[in-house]
Amino acid sequence: MSFSVRWIRLTLVALAVVFALSAYGIRAVLDGPIEQYSGAALSGAIVYAIVLFIRPSITPWIAGVIAVAYCWFIEFSQLTAIPATISAHSWFAGQLVGARFDLVDVAWYPIGIVLYMAVHWYLRTRSTRTADAR
Structure with missing residues (x-):
């Protein structure tokens, strides 16, 4: 693993x-x-x-689609009793899977993701231009 990939991953952990x-x-x-x-x-x-963090070389568009799909999967799974049952046993698990469905969250997940996608796209474009200039 190159230094730049390690630096990117460390930065992503810090941002999270x-x-x-x-x-x-x-x-x-x-x-x-x-x-x-x-x-x-x-x-x-x-x-x-x-x-x-898992795939530093992924494009912003694909990363955004995966992130939205995951968030929506977790949110819609809250229509079942499984996340509420898990959340009742562990605070940490409750933070990961939630407890109850909220349609407003479905709309707001992509907003946070799109903002991050824009930053990711900008940084990728900038680093590509810097590499091309060398």
């Missing part, structure tokens, strides 16, 4: 931690729609960071 801390910070300070919307958007961004 920042997103998670931001979501919990917003939740601690605010209540209501902003808390809910930002939590879903930041959760989507965390999933996008995880996708990039």
